[in-house]
Amino acid sequence: MSTPTVMGLLGAALSAIGIYGLMVGRDALARLLAFNLLGGGVFLVFGVVARRGAGAGFGADPVPQALVITGIVVAFSATALAVALLRRLAELREKARAPRPAPEGEA
Amino acid sequence: MTLALNIFTLLVVAAGLLFFIVGTVGLLRLPDALARLHALTKADNIGLGLVVLGLLPQAVALWGVLAAAKMVGIWLLLQVSSGAVSQLMAEVAYRAAQRKDSEGGAAP
Amino acid sequence: MSLLLDAPLALVAIAVAIRAVAGGDAFARVAAFMAYGLVLGFIWVRLAAPDVALTEIAVGGGITGLVLLQAAGDARFSRERGVGLLYHVCAAILALGVFAALAAVVLLLPEPAPSLAPQVATNLPATDLGNPVTGVLIVFRALDTLLETVVLLVALIGVWSLSPDPLWRGRPAPLWPAPPSGALDFLARVVVPVGVLVGIYLFWAGADVPGGAFQGGAVLAAMALLAIMAGLMPAPALGGRRLRLALLAGPFAFLGVGIAGWFVADAFLDYPDGITKPLIIAVEVAITASIAVALALLVLGPPAGRKA
C-alpha cells in the first residue's frame, strides 16, 4: 500500500473516532478533544488529496496544503474559545455552589 | 572509509535506541512520577545524543557541515529544555504529593 | 518499504486518538492529544507537506495542547450525561459507517488526481516567491488568509468578552500558578532568545522554503508565553494601546495593501508589478506580529482578577 492510501484510511479512521467521541463524549472536554481529532482526520484526508495531486515539481498540490494551514489555525481559535467558555463555566458553577457570593461584582 | 562510517552509524544509533527503550521501560514500569522522570530524562538525553552522534557523518556527507551543526544544536537545546522541564514536572509532582499528605486538614 | 514506516505511524496515531477520547484523567487525555499532534506532524512530512507539518506541530499539537491543558487544570469534569449501551452501539455503528464511506471515497478518488499544482507552478514566478504554499496563502488565495487573521482577532474578542465587567481591560491570570522557580527561569533565559530567532527565521524563510507567518508566529507566541510563565515579563494588560495596535496591524495592513490594489494595480489584493515581493514581505511582517500576539493572548485567556 502506498503512503497516500495508508494515510487516507487513517484519515477516515480518525474522523470516525472523532464522530464517535463527539456523540458519546462524557464531558465537554471529551467532546472538544473529539472535535479536534475529527478535524485532524479531515485535514489528513485533504493532505492525501494534496499528495495524490503532486506534480509540476511539487511533492504535493500546494493549494490544499495552504488551506490545511488556515484550517489548523481556525481549529485552534475554536478550541481556545471553547476552553475559555469551559473555564468560565467551571468558575460559575463553583460560585453557584459556594455559600456566599464571591467579592467580584458581576452583571 | 564509507563502509566504516556506515558501520559506525549503525552501531551508535542502535546503542542510542537501546537507551530510548530502557528509558521507556522505566517510564512504564517505575512506581512514581519522580522515579519515572529520572529514568526517562537521563536515558533519553544520552539516547538522543548517541543517535545524533551516529548520524553526524551521514549528515556531513549528504548535506555538509551546517546540517551536522544544526543537529548538534537541536541536541543541545533538548538537553536544556528536557532537563528544565523535567525539573518543573518534578516540582509539580512533589507539591501534589505533599498536598495529598496534608489532606484532611483545612482546604487551602 | 514505505509501509514499514507508515503502518506504525498510523497505528500510533489511532492509539493516541482512542486514548484521547477514552475516559479517565483529563491530563492524560490532553497529553494523548498532544502526542496525536506530534504524530500527525510526522505524517504530514510523509505526505510531502513540510509547511503543514510545522504548523501542525506548533499550533495543532503545541499551542492547542497548552490551551487544553489549562482546561484540564482548572475545570473539574463531571460526567455530564450517562449514555445507555444502546446509544453507544448506535454511535459505534454510525462511526463505522462514516469510516466505511470515507475509506471508500478515499480509495476511489479519481486517477489521475485533479490538481492545481500546474497552475500554481505557472503563476508562481509572477509572485517572486519560491515557496508555493506561501504563494497560495498570500497571493492566490489572499482573501482566505486575510480573513483568517480576522478570525483570530474575533475569537480573541470572544474570549475577552467572557471576563466579568470590571476586568475588561485587565490582565489575564498567570499561566503558572506557583511562584517562578529556578528551573523555569533558567529554561526561559536560555530558550527564549533562541526561540525568537527560530520564529523570525521560520517567517523569513517562508518566502522560499517551508515556513511562514503562521509557523513563525506560533513559535514567537510560544516564546512570549514561556517568558510570561517564567516571570520574565508580566502578562500584558489587555487594554494596552500598543498591544491592541499589534493585534490590528496584521489584518489592517493586509486590508490596506488590498485596497491599494484598486488604485495602483488592477483589483483588490492585486500586488503591483515590480514591488510585489517587498509588499508581500511587509504584509507578512504585520501578520506574523498579529498572529504571534493573538495566539499568545488566546492561550492566556480572558482577563481575570489578580488575587491580592
Place this chain on the structure above:
Amino acid sequence: MSGILGSALAGDMLLVGAVILPLFALPPLLLAPPRLAERLSVLVLLASLLVALALAARVGADGAALATFIGGWRPPLGVGLRADGFSAFMLVMTAVVLFATGLFAMTTPGAAPGRVARGRMPPAFWMLLASVFSALNLVFLAEDLFTLYVALELLTFAAVPLVCLDGKLAQVEAALRYLLFALFGSVLYLLGAVIIYGLYGTLDIILVARAASASPGFVLALAAMSVGMMAKAALFPLHLWLPPAHSGAPPAASAMLSAVVIKAPIFLLVRFWLDLAPTGLAVAVAPVLAGLGAAAILVGSLVALAQPRLKLLIAYSTAAQIGYLFLMFPLAVVASPWSALAWTGGALHLASHAFSKAAMFMAAGLMAEALGHDRISGLSGVGRAVPVALVAFGLGGLSLMGLPPAGGFIAKVMLLSAAIHLDAWWIAAVILAGGLLAGGYVLKVVGLALQRPAEPLAVRPVARWREWVALALALVAVGFGFVPLEPSSFLFIGRPASWAGLVP
C-alpha cells in the same frame, strides 16, 4: 470607455466593500473611547447598509449578476465573489436588520457614562455585531467552498459570545453547547469540501457544478455538507441548542441571532441543492429535507405553546419557522412553472421571518426590561407600559401566523399555491397547521398583554425610541405583504449561476 471601466471598478468595490467595510468598526472599538467608538460603529453600519443597497440597485439595474475575482486570480486557482439577485436580496435584508439592531442597542443619549460605558459589554457587543455583518456578507457572496468555510467559522466565533454577554451560568452553558454544535457543523462541511476538491480539483461552486455528476463521492460530500448546515441551522432533530442560546442572549443579540445568523446555513443549503447538486439528485433528496422541516414546524410550534417564558417561546418559534424554508425544497427543485413561485415564497418567508423575529425579540426584551421578568403568566397589562413594543410584537406575530396583510401571509400563499398545484398535499397541510399553531402562541401572549392587570404594575421606564425601532422592523415585515403575488424576477437575476461574461 472610461465610463465602462469606472462602473466595472465600482462593481468590484461594492462586492469587496460589503465584506470588508463592517470590519472597519473594529479599530475604533479597540482603540477609541467607548462613546465615540459606538457612534463610529453606527456610521460604519450605515455605510455598510448603503453598500448593500447600492449593490442590489446595481444588480437590479443591470439585470445581471455582479462578480469579481480577488487579486485578479481566476478560479480554480483564485477566489471569486459573486452577487446574483438572491444574494443581493439577502445582503439587503441582513444590512437592514443589523443596522436596526445597532440602533436598538445604542446607548440612550444622555445616559450617565457609568459602569456600562466602562464595561465589557458595549465594545464586545459592537465588535461582534460588526464581525457578524462581515461574515454574513461573505457567506452570501463567496463562490468558493473554502472561503465559505472561513466565513462560517468567522460567523460562529462572532455569534457564540453574543449568547453569553450577560455572563450568567445558563448562558455560558448555552453558548458552549452552541459552539460545539456549530463546530461539528463546520467540520462536516469542510469534510464535504475536501472530498469535492479530491474529485474535481476545484472549490469554486460554479466550476464544481459544471463538472459534477451524482457519483457516490459527490453524494457523500453533499450529505456531509448538508448535515453540517442543518446542525448550524438547528433543523429538527439538531435543534436542541437553539432555544437556550437564542433566548439567553441580550435582546439585541437574540434579534440578530434569530433573524439573520441562522439564515446563513440555510442560504448555503439552498446553494448546495439548487446550484451545486445535479437536478435528479436534488429531486430525490428534497422530500427528506421537507420532512424534517415539517417535523420542525409541528414539534417547534407545539413546544413553543408550552413555554413559560416569553423569550423561550420566541426562540422555539424560530426553530419552527426554520421548517418552512425546508418545505420549499421539493417545490422549488422540480421543473415546473410553479417552482418559481415556491422559490419566491420561500425567499419572502425567509425575509419576513427575519424582520418579524427581530422585532419580536426586541419587543420581548423591552417588555422584560419594563417588568423585570419575562414570565408569560406575569405579562398581563404590559401593553399599557410599552404599547409600541406590544404593537411591534403583535405585527411580527401576524406575519408568523400568516394572516393578511403581513409578509408571512403572502409567502405562505405562494408556497401553498405551489404545493397544491404540484400535488404536494401534505406540504399544504403542514403549512396550514403551522399557521394555526403560530396563531396559538402569539395570541396567548398578546391576549394576556392586553388584559387589565390584577394589581398596578411596577414598571421601569424604557427608552421609547427603542420601541420604535422594533415597530419599524415589524412594519417592514408587514410591508412585504404588499408585494405582487407572482414570481419575483429580481430573485432570478443571475440564475443559473455562471462566471461567463461577468468579469472582464
